[in-house]
Amino acid sequence: MAKYAVIKQNYEFRRAYHRGKSYVSPYLVTYCFKKKYGGIKIGITSGKKIGKAVARNRTRRVIREAYRSLYPQLQGNWDLVFVARTATVYKKSTEIAVVMRKHLKEAGVLR
RNA sequence: UGAGCAGAAUAAACGGUCGCGUGCCUUGCUCCAAAGGGCAUGGCAUGAGGAAAGUCCGAGCAUCGCAGGGCAGGAUAACGGCUAACGGCCGCCGAGGGUGACCUUAGGGAAAGUGCAACAGAGAUAUACCGCCUGUUCCUUCGGGAGCGGGUAAGGGUGGAAAGGCGAGGUAAGAGCUCACCGGCUGCUGUGGAGACAUGGCAGUCCUGUAAACCCUAUCCGAUGCAACAUCGUGGUGGAACAUAUGCGGUUGCCCGCCGCGUUCCGUGGAGAUGGCUGGAGCUGUGCAGCAAUGUACAGUCGAGAUAGAUGACCGUUCACGACAGAACUCGGCUUACAGUUCUGCUCAUCUU
RNA sequence: GGAGAAGUACUCAAGUGGUGACGAGGCUCCCCUGCUAAGGGAGUAGGCUGGCUAAACACUGGCGCGAGGGUUCAAAUCCCUCCUUCUCCG
DSSP, X not given: OOSSEEOOSHHHHHHHHHHSEEEEETTEEXXXXXXXXXXXXXXXXXXXXXXXXXXXXHHHHHHHHHHHHHGGGBOSOEEEEEXXXXXXXXXXXXXXXXXXXXXXXXXXXXX
């Protein structure tokens, strides 16, 4: 996980939820919080609502894979939080990547 | 051929590109007196399960407690064995179910004591309501009826359960009151078995159920859990020693002004880091002992160790088109979830020879 | 990951083996009022599945206290296995 920084602390998640901009689609929710420094950090949330451990692990992997394909095109200082929804379990990473690209373009993170 | 029973194995496969965790190695940069460390690139190896789950039992390991004994509390419960241990497993006995292969079974003690048994019913651990039989008094239409007293457990509705069952004798009517058969229990005893137990004999006896109610008997159990625990230890803060205000640091390069106080040691505190962390009652194969669980000898072998938590994406080929589901200190079990496929042994029915 | 607690009607809840599962709020209907509110009275395991009926109401049998088994004559209660929810340990 050295390649991309990860959000660990609870206050960082809270800051993104309360003060960040949110973008919603049927199988992904994105929160973007702009910072002054620190580069790009991401956090992935897959709650108990998604399912059991296998389903939660799968959503995290799929979202991380989609983020990996978009990672080289990002710029700025951002905290990004991706929240999985129930429908995410049955999606492929390419479908997630299309939605994520749309969300990040609206937020201005992309390019 | 159809239906079924028991056990075991497996849990889609192969190839290519990109990506992730861990270990080892190479190269480059860098910190350092050195040992060694950090970052980046590349290569090789390896990378979830039969239940990893539930956390229901049993252990290892760790810390705390503990002279020894007892009480309380909890768990288990036919018998023999296996095991580090177990409430687990194997074998076997009893009971129940199935035509059968086979399956299920918390299966000690109610004759040590206490409690409970609603409703119904005359009566619930001992009973006389109706009935049956009989003594006596009165009445009588001479059939019998009424009152008072006695005997009786055969028959009666109720109930989960009504005092062993059924037949015969017996009797005023009846009754294990007596007898034969069957059944239960207790004592003594023969045979078989390691034992539970099985199967006989003799004598006595006829007793409600409930211990997953209290209890009795036998055996076992200290508490807490890797977020345990060990090591290092920030900021802050207490004390001592040394130094000291004409000093040092910050605020603007200098002056004034303003603000703060240094070093070492011993505590307190416990952010965080490292260890614990995977080689073990290990796995595979063969032989031997044993009905088996299992034990043992030899040979081979090392198969995750993360710390916001590593297995994914895309493409191609094939098929039966893929269920339940993700390690978090480690083992032995149990329980629960589960698409299918394969193999072995066996039973029943039908048909053919 | 570990340790514990609870589950009863729409909500809150009582019920430690025994008729038909107590009660409060809420809800429905009625009374009171010109109309509301307040007050008073009645009903409220309301569901599922059978019987009765042409059909409905009423009556009645069975199931139903998170789910499924077991012990018992009898289980919300006792025992076992699951499910769900909540709390604590950094």
